[in-house]
Amino acid sequence: MTNPLKPEVGGASRRDFLKTTTVAAGVAAAASLFPSGVHAAGNDAIRVGLIGCGGRGTGAADNVLHSAPNVSIVALADAFGDRLKDCLNFLTSKAAQEDRVKELGNKVEIPKERCFVGLDAYQKLIEQSDVNYIILATPPGFRPYHLRAAVESGKTIFTEKPVATDAPGIRVVLEAAKNSEAKGQHIVSGTQRRHQLGYLESMKRIHDGEMGDVTSGRAYWNQGVLWFKPHTKDQTEVQYQMRNWYNFPWLCGDQIVEQHIHNLDVINWGIGSHPIRATGMGGRQRSVPNPEDYGVIFDHFATDYEYANGVHVQSMCRQIDGCHNDVSEALVGTKGQWRSGGYNLNGKPAITKEQEKGAQDPYVQEHTDLIEAVRSGKPLNELNRVAESTMTCILGRMSNYTGKSLTWEQALNSKEQLMPEPSKLDWNTELPKWAVAVPGKTPFA
Known part of the structure; x- marks a missing residue:
């Protein structure tokens, strides 16, 4: 397989390419240091469906509630019912008690019929017409296949990192990235340093030479x-x-x-x-x-x-x-x-x-940047990267x-x-007998 990951920079030097991309990212972050600064062409409702209700997924859902106005969390999916229930209780409490969430007019509106449990729960959530913003936060092994389905839906995606655990999974993601770019989808990944002011300014100056x-x-x-x-x-x-x-x-x-x-x-x-x-x-x-x-x-x-x-x-x-x-x-x-x-x-x-003190939490900023891109129509797709x-x-x-x-x-x-x-995969699938790798003996396949 050839390398589809290497950035194409045409006749420009790598430094010119890096300067352009870093400045663009820096402008986006600087323009949106605070959620109240969201001034897009529209203020379209963001209706979030969370797939993966563990610690990181629950945290990401909390982050998006603090990121921009007119955001609602409307659906949850997890393989385990107890994780979903804990997440629902946490988010409901946050929406009721957090001043910032109320100030932004954001809500948690998750009826029982939009709570999905099981190994196929992700499919049921993605199919919901009421969801237009998907958070993918399951264990990473599932990510390539959840990404593929989410890209097929055409919806906005926030995907946690990493996006695969093996090379076949990466190849699935690369195909999904290609399809998402053709559709003009907005996708941000959970590599939050890319949305952190100190890193953005550092990289801008490094790329400036x-x-x-x-x-x-x-x-x-x-x-x-x-x-x-x-x-x-x-x-x-x-x-x-x-x-x-x-x-x-x-x-x-x-x-x-x-x-x-x-x-x-x-x-x-x-x-x-x-x-x-x-x-x-x-x-x-x-x-x-x-x-x-x-x-x-x-x-x-x-x-x-x-x-x-x-x-x-x-x-x-x-x-x-x-x-x-x-x-x-x-x-x-x-x-x-x-x-x-x-x-x-x-x-x-x-x-x-x-x-540094005035900059927004990068875990929130990455959602702010994604929502601003959606509402302004500006391209933003981090999946290939x-x-x-x-x-x-x-x-x-x-x-x-x-x-x-x-x-x-x-x-x-x-x-x-x-x-x-x-x-x-089902709950009774017979898994391989995994063993700790031994360098010099474990083969490359």
Whole structure:
């Protein structure tokens, strides 16, 4: 498969291309620092349907209620009824009690007939004619297939990151991205640093050449153990693994995909492209009381990413208690360097403390930007870009799991399918006997 992810910049230089795209994003964010600033050609009603009512989905629904006026949440879908009920109670309480939500005139209006439960709940919600704005926030393994259905509907989409857990899933997303662009759909992804003022101003200045040409970089997400859910006697294996989704690569993608995507997305943004090769070494060695509860994911990854212009980036992510923690990005150039902490560019902050304090929460801003684009008719579609960042992470995981140095093309063309088509999945499906990968023994497929 050829590489459909690389941006086409025609005869312009990469720096000119980056300057144009970053300035455009910066203008959009600067024009909408506060939800009350939404002044579009119309004030069309945004009627939100949420697919995936866990912590991130509930959070995203809360964010959209704070993002712009004339927004209503009208439908919910989840595989599990208890998650949907908890989400409904939380959002109903927020709408009734939060002054900002009431000030914007936003509502939660979810009748029983628009609450959908089960593995096919996403289809039922997408089919609702009353929904025109879909939030996709299920475990990432489902994302390619939910995206495909949402794109077919022609509705506005906010999709959480990552957008796949394997290369076949990425290929589904790429086709969906192509179709969405042909339709002129508006799509934003949950890589919220792309909507965060400090990052936007940093990237604008980097692409303007203040740091010179990028020569190297680093990306870290090092923290303690995250979470797990124990297996209960009443659960089938599918129910258990979906409840404990973070600890199984078919659903989560592992930390390097599900979490570290934020950092690697920033690196790709700064360099202006995706890597061409990854060489990694990782494993699993933390001591926990019940190892089986932590599925088959690694607890540490270290990856050297090589880019087409000879730039190498050091990537590390880890989830082990009692260690030094660091969540950050940095780029080094021929004339200086940038660090994400304080948005420090060549020794000075890219934005002032006052600007940082006044900027809107990026988790809210990404919805503000999407709604403004819908109401103004301006194009905004991030699906291809988040597919590129997701594939960057999958490439790194493949290299760490196998111990092989792998190219972008090898990874993108991989036949290893972790996630089955949702239509072939039910609560009693017999899942593969997953095992923790062993570098040097686990084959690349």
